Amino acid sequence: DTTVKQNPRYKLARVGKPVNLICSQTMNHDTMYWYQKKPNQAPKLLLFYYDKILNREADTFEKFQSSRPNNSFCSLYIGSAGLEYSAMYLCASSRLGGGNTLYFGEGSRLIVV
Amino acid sequence: AQSVTQPDARVTVSEGASLQLRCKYSYSGTPYLFWYVQYPRQGLQLLLKYYSGDPVVQGVNGFEAEFSKSNSSFHLRKASVHWSDSAVYFCVLAFNAGAKLTFGGGTRLTVRP
Numbered sequence: 001d002t003t004v005k006q007n008p009r010y011k012l013a014r015v016g017k018p019v020n021l022i023c024s025q026t027m028n029h030d031t032m033y034w035y036q037k038k039p040n041q042a043p044k045l046l047l048f049y050y051d052k053i054l055n056r057e058a059d060t061f062e063k064f065q066s067s068r069p070n071n072s073f074c075s076l077y078i079g080s081a082g083l084e085y086s087a088m089y090l091c092a093s094s095r096l097g098g099g100n101t102l103y104f105g106e107g108s109r110l111i112v113v
Numbered sequence: 114a115q116s117v118t119q120p121d122a123r124v125t126v127s128e129g130a131s132l133q134l135r136c137k138y139s140y141s142g143t144p145y146l147f148w149y150v151q152y153p154r155q156g157l158q159l160l161l162k163y164y165s166g167d168p169v170v171q172g173v174n175g176f177e178a179e180f181s182k183s184n185s186s187f188h189l190r191k192a193s194v195h196w197s198d199s200a201v202y203f204c205v206l207a208f209n210a211g212a213k214l215t216f217g218g219g220t221r222l223t224v225r226p
Contacts, residue, residue, distance in 0.1 A: 004156065040122065042203070042216035043157075090156065100145055100207045100214065104156035 004105035006091050011110045019078040021108045023091030032074040033102065034066065035090040043090055049074055050096070081112045115140040117206050117217035125223045128196050134189040134220050136178075136204030146187040147205040147214070148178055157203065163187065174198070196224045 007022045023032065031050045035043040047056040049068045056064065063085075065077040078085055088109050092102040116139045126132055138144060148160040161172025168180040178189045187204060204217040 040218070042117075042218045045213055048213070092157075100147070101159055101162065102149075102157070102214065104149075104158070106154070106156045 004091055004093055004103050006089075006105035006108045008108060009106065011108060013081045013110065013112050015082060015112055016080050019081050019085070019110060019112075021076040021089050021091075021110070023074045023076070023093075023105055024072050025093040025103070026072060027093060027095070027103065028071060029093035029095045029103070030071070031094045031096060032068065033092040033094070034064070034074070034076045035092065036060075037088045037090055037107070038086075046076070081110075083112050086110060086112045115144065115206055115208055115215050117204050117215050119202075119204050119217035119220050121220050122218065123221045123223070125225060126194055127225045129193050132189075132191045132194045132198075132222070134202050134204075134222065136187045136189065136217060138185050138187060138204070138206050140185075140206060140208060142208060143182065145207040145209065146178075146180060147207075148172065148176070148187075148189050149203045149205055150200045151203070151219075152200045160189070160202075194222075194224050196226050198222060199224045 004025045013019045033048040034046045036046050037043040046060050046064050047066050068074045088107045090107050091105040094102045118137045147162045149157045150160050151157045160176050161170050163170045163180045171177050176191050180187050201219045201221050203219050206215045
């Protein structure tokens with residue numbers, strides 16, 4: 001099973017409210033990633049976990065939080081959503097030594113109003 | 114810093130025609146290169162990847178790509194497209210195994226029946 005699952009698939013949130021997105025994988029991959037994708041733009045890496053170590057990109061450091069309670073799950077948390085957070089959020093996983101091959105979920109579409 | 118450019122944001126071809134999607138990269142060394150595809154309402158999937166060796170690599174569904182160090186390119190080709198190939202294609206670069214990926218902006222392919 002090479003599936004990465006994301007929940008919810010669609011999320012409508014009001015400005016200023018928190019948002020929590022969930023990702024799971026059953027491939028025992030050591031690394032899990034969160035990307036943000038806006039229309040007509042390349043996916044932008046927000047953060048990734050290698051095992052229990054969280055790495056956040058410098059320009060999104062304060063905007064997104066994440067947790068990885070176990071190897072299979074990883075969340076993406078937005079404390080106070082702004083309109084600019086409207087996007088597709090893609091979770092992916094990979095295995096160190098797997099040649100950078102990422103397995104992506106179907107995405108969680110967030111609309112902030 | 115490395116970068117990836119896909120000069121054609123949209124490509125439209127007729128079913129049965131040949132296809133080339135262009136990708137140019139900027140990196141001083143020899144990169145790891147990938148093509149990912151995103152079909153409608155699905156997550157990104159790996160089509161093929163190149164690390165070293167034969168510059169022409171074969172992927173799934175009849176796709177292939179050719180690496181050219183002199184041209185800093187990694188163009189994707191298919192001899193005869195099918196309507197089901199309609200999707201968004203991303204050229205992706207990593208500068209070593211385990212490095213984070215740099216995505217191109219994507220090319221939206223539409224195949225006319």
